[in-house]
Amino acid sequence: MIKRLCTLLLSLAVIWTVGAGTAQAEPGKRVHNAMQIVFSPSTPDSFCTIGAVGTDKYGHRIAISAGHCISDSTYADREIPDDIAPVYDRADIGFGPIGHVRYFKDPEGSQTGHVTKDYMVIELVPQVTLSSQGPYLKQTGEVKVPAGTASPNAPSPALDNERLLAPGDNELITSGQTGVWYGTIMDNEDGVYRSAATNMLGDSGGPAIWHVPGSDLPSPDNGFQVSGPWAGITKGFTLALPPFLYTSSANILADLRARDAATPHGVYGAGFEVTTDP
Structure with a gap:
């Protein structure tokens, strides 16, 4: 535990x-x-x-x-x-x-x-x-998947940024204490992604971006500097394989919209958009 x-x-x-x-x-x-x-x-x-x-x-x-x-x-x-x-x-x-x-x-x-x-x-x-630029990852907006499965937190109808990446065909790129990592999304249970992209204690809440097909993966050739839309945050790890869990941005954005709609004066973070500032 x-x-x-x-x-x-x-x-x-x-x-x-x-x-x-x-x-x-x-x-x-x-x-x-x-x-x-x-x-x-x-x-x-x-x-x-x-x-x-x-x-x-x-x-x-x-x-x-x-x-x-x-x-x-x-x-x-x-x-x-x-x-x-x-x-x-x-x-x-x-x-x-x-x-x-x-x-x-x-x-x-x-x-x-x-x-x-x-x-x-x-x-x-x-x-x-x-700033949209971290030590390794530059975030370019939010993941939007028009045909994806909706987050369980999404009001109906779900927005494109409240739809989930499909497992098996998509990769996450993450950044934490030990550098930058990437791995295929092997499972998606209610908008929590399981991937081989590494995280460790203290990385909780840290960034995960979607590897847009055809874009660069981190490597010595690019100084491990890559960009892509925000896909979620580090959640933790378990004994299952692969062990690393990530809360999808779709879950967060959908829950913010649902809470905002139910709150008379609105909630902090509703309609969140990643900054375009360098």
Whole structure:
């Protein structure tokens, strides 16, 4: 059984923020996919990873990560409008918060099971700059599959970006602590992809893109730099083969749209689109 990456009591987050200070570095800090994030300056080794950066339909600047990075039943599966859950760049905690958690969903067993709603929404602060370019992956919009099977989270009719990649014929390219990897989607159970593309503890929430047929795969020839549409985020791994699980972007986007439709004033992240900024 895999240990949770981070147990966070959001009621203590205000104390953490004060302890870290409020001073900010120069504006323009770049936030991008594969950036490692922490939720308390005092626990830098309990970290997760950003999967995608962009904006929502309400104009919020948003980053997406994994919901299981936080565990607090008081705040789970609800909007968090107050700045009580800061998020820090693990490599630059002194900058102060790069954003605040606005929503997370952490169902029991989310890392090892096929739970479809394992994601987190972070609203980024105005002092940062959004970027589509991570250390290895450049994200070019979102996966759109007009004829694909709809995510189980999708309202009817499903949008193209709420449809799933078929197993056996599609590959994921992922980025994490050990570099960049790719592997065929061997299984798709309710929008959770199983692939040989490697991930490890701490990579949860990190980026996965779709290998568009005919485009480059990472290799020494291209410096392991590749591009493609956002396909999902790292979820975890199990004893099954291949062991690595990814929550599809279709599941996340569909659930955001469904929750937005059911909420009078809307939800953070609804209509999320990956930034086009370099």
